[in-house]
Amino acid sequence: MCGRYATTTDSGRLAVELDAIDETDTGTDARSGGFTNYNVAPTTQVLTVVERHEHGNNEDDPQLRIRRMRWGLIPVWTKTAEPGVPVKGKPLFNARADKAATTASFRDAVKYRRCLVPMDGWYEWVVEPDALGGAKGKVAKHPFYMSAADGSTLYMAGLWSVWRDRSLEQSRPLLSCTILTTDAVGDLTRIHDRMPLPMPRQHWDAWLDPDHPAPATLLETPSADVVSGIVARPVPDLVNSVRNNGPELLAEVSGGSADAEQTGQISLL
Structure with a gap:
């Protein structure tokens, strides 16, 4: 899954x-x-x-557009809690790529509302038994940061939606999105069994095309080559709290317990 990430663009x-x-x-x-x-x-x-036509003119050539959206997709059929406000539900910030096309919340977006989510890198947590001798069954969670080795921006496949309060004549549209996830591949399997779905540049035209569904192959688990340029490293526990937000979250730290290092779970560098 992908529940936290960093961006500096x-x-x-x-x-x-x-x-x-x-x-x-x-x-x-x-x-x-x-x-x-x-x-x-x-x-x-x-x-x-996103790639969209000029509003009201589907005959022109679609253009790439940068839009701001709420992370956590709100399906178009979501009910209204109060005027202009959707009912709170399960935060749909991730969608399984292998099931999105048949899931009610995402299947319409899979057809015609696909996007890219740019990021510098994302966080995941390695879970292992508590090495400090805590209560039986207690686990320790070590945060890791995955990013491109060359520092370039990563573009992850996403879906988006437009929600409006249909009870209002002039309802302001609320744009929201979700990040698609897939099985982890390559060295990233040491960190987590899931990862955000990268979208290589050569597939952008097909993925963002507003007039045609994307080839089903783009929703499949990619080969390990696609993530070969991504490295993972341990980072401070500061990232565990959303109140913390600064470059110190990306500071490199030593990699977890000795047992985890021996099994290859911690240090990928």
């Missing part, structure tokens, strides 16, 4: 790098997902990349 720079249209409000603060955020958590506003 902003919408303007991303738009220039991708030759995309920036449709975000650049005046928002860091917690809204526009700027540096070392501890992005579900329900945060995050940056996404």
